[in-house]
Amino acid sequence: MEAEEESMDVEAILSAHQSKFKSTEVNKEVELQFDLGRLLATDLNEIEAQSLKTKQKDGYLLNLMRDNTQLLINEIWKFPVENNDGGISVQLPSPKTVLPREKPIPKEKEPTKWEQFAQTKGIAKKKRSKMVFDEKSQEWKPRWGYKRINDPKEDWLIEVPDNADPYEDPFEKKSEDRKERIAKNEYQRLRNIARADKSGRVKAPLPPAYAAKLNKHQVTHALGMARKSTASIGKFTPKLSKEPAAKSAGKKSKFRPVVGKKGEERALNLEILKKMSKKTDILDVKKATSKFISDEHEKAHAEKQQGIRKKKNKHVSHKAGKKPVKLMKQKARRKKR
Amino acid sequence: MRPLTEEETKVVLGKLSKYIGDNVKLLVDRPDGSYVFRLHKNRVFYVKEQIMRWATNVARKQMLSLGTCIGKFTHGGKFHLVITALDILAPHAKHKVWLKANSEQQFLYGHNVLKGGLGRITENTPTYQGVLVYSMNDTPLGFGVAAKSTQDCRHIDPGTTVVFNQADIGQYLRSEDQLS
Numbered sequence: 078m079e080a081e082e083e084s085m086d087v088e089a090i091l092s093a094h095q096s097k098f099k100s101t102e103v104n105k106e107v108e109l110q111f112d113l114g115r116l117l118a119t120d121l122n123e124i125e126a127q128s129l130k131t132k133q134k135d136g137y138l139l140n141l142m143r144d145n146t147q148l149l150i151n152e153i154w155k156f157p158v159e160n161n162d163g164g165i166s167v168q169l170p171s172p173k174t175v176l177p178r179e180k181p182i183p184k185e186k187e188p189t190k191w192e193q194f195a196q197t198k199g200i201a202k203k204k205r206s207k208m209v210f211d212e213k214s215q216e217w218k219p220r221w222g223y224k225r226i227n228d229p230k231e232d233w234l235i236e237v238p239d240n241a242d243p244y245e246d247p248f249e250k251k252s253e254d255r256k257e258r259i260a261k262n263e264y265q266r267l268r269n270i271a272r273a274d275k276s277g278r279v280k281a282p283l284p285p286a287y288a289a290k291l292n293k294h295q296v297t298h299a300l301g302m303a304r305k306s307t308a309s310i311g312k313f314t315p316k317l318s319k320e321p322a323a324k325s326a327g328k329k330s331k332f333r334p335v336v337g338k339k340g341e342e343r344a345l346n347l348e349i350l351k352k353m354s355k356k357t358d359i360l361d362v363k364k365a366t367s368k369f370i371s372d373e374h375e376k377a378h379a380e381k382q383q384g385i386r387k388k389k390n391k392h393v394s395h396k397a398g399k400k401p402v403k404l405m406k407q408k409a410r411r412k413k414r
Numbered sequence: 415m416r417p418l419t420e421e422e423t424k425v426v427l428g429k430l431s432k433y434i435g436d437n438v439k440l441l442v443d444r445p446d447g448s449y450v451f452r453l454h455k456n457r458v459f460y461v462k463e464q465i466m467r468w469a470t471n472v473a474r475k476q477m478l479s480l481g482t483c484i485g486k487f488t489h490g491g492k493f494h495l496v497i498t499a500l501d502i503l504a505p506h507a508k509h510k511v512w513l514k515a516n517s518e519q520q521f522l523y524g525h526n527v528l529k530g531g532l533g534r535i536t537e538n539t540p541t542y543q544g545v546l547v548y549s550m551n552d553t554p555l556g557f558g559v560a561a562k563s564t565q566d567c568r569h570i571d572p573g574t575t576v577v578f579n580q581a582d583i584g585q586y587l588r589s590e591d592q593l594s
Contacts, residue, residue, distance in 0.1 A: 335470055
């Protein structure tokens, strides 16, 4: 009796438990499209636009999402389930949907000078084997590197042509020539890099070796740039403790509005003029000395004139002040007097 | 078109005050209406405020000029006065030079003023002072810089340069395309 009751209980508990969850079977008018490699399900059924406008919008969307997720998971369960010791797993197929790449396509490398030339001449690159047969030693030797063919170290004798300088060491000349060729090649390599850099195609990031050589100023500058280089222009970049306040990297030009309040500009300009006039109040030595000399001359001239007048017993008042002087007629006038 | 910044205003007013001294104040604070300075395509214009307000309706690209062009800012940030500023400078000039009739033409061809061509000069003009150049019948001809002070002018020989030509009304013909 008791056992029967218990079994009844179990069934009741199970049904009660099951009623809490929805069925795994979902019916849809149009079947979903799956790309299981990307765990993607596409629902082509029409959305009930009406329920999106009501207050039950969230409930409707949640329900829709649950149903679709259920279908996706049903689909996953169709694959053979492997039982690993960590748990169960499913081998998903390879994805079908193509995703756009995150980074832009790398730019094409700028062709070197030789590559440009080869293209215009139609010279195709040929694959050269690493090993070359050496006729002298009747052996296969590498084209370059250790124990290479035509190794200059193995040359113990060099034939000196008639037109060669007799005092020249041909061995030394040979090694010198080799060094020169290497240097020339290096130069051309650098020139190619420079050309590519100029065209802006190749922008190498800051190499760590270079970064290590930065001085304090450059480091603070780089730090400031790095802090600012976020989507929010560094607004939320966390600060270090005791970090110095970043100096503003650039000055932003800010202009007054083209049309301001009436009379505002005049007041500003007068203010500037006031400031400027304060500066000019400082004694201008050159001007002062020339003024002094001019006054002296004037004085001497006046005295001289007075002397003449006294002799002639005439009285003419001397003109003073800032008035134009007729230079050319001055002499004539003096003569008349 | 935009108003001058404080630095630019200082440069412009400083340059004007080299020619008209304290009278710059009269240009800024005019009883006959409000006048403003405006920068447009590196040129500084002295313009009546009302006209400037009207000019805001013209697109920046389309606008060539407004008011009177008084000079231009060079790429290095210096300010050069141009001949069109003569009308503004002439009534307020502090230091003047009058040319004799026969040397007027030389000046209008862009040459410096020699002592021989000098008719009159304002007294107490120091060396390197900005001066306005007039003909003997008081027609403004241009402006320049005094190479010699009034005091020196009395003693030098007639072939010596007295005023360096900076701008003259001959430019209206000579460099018509470069003006404005």
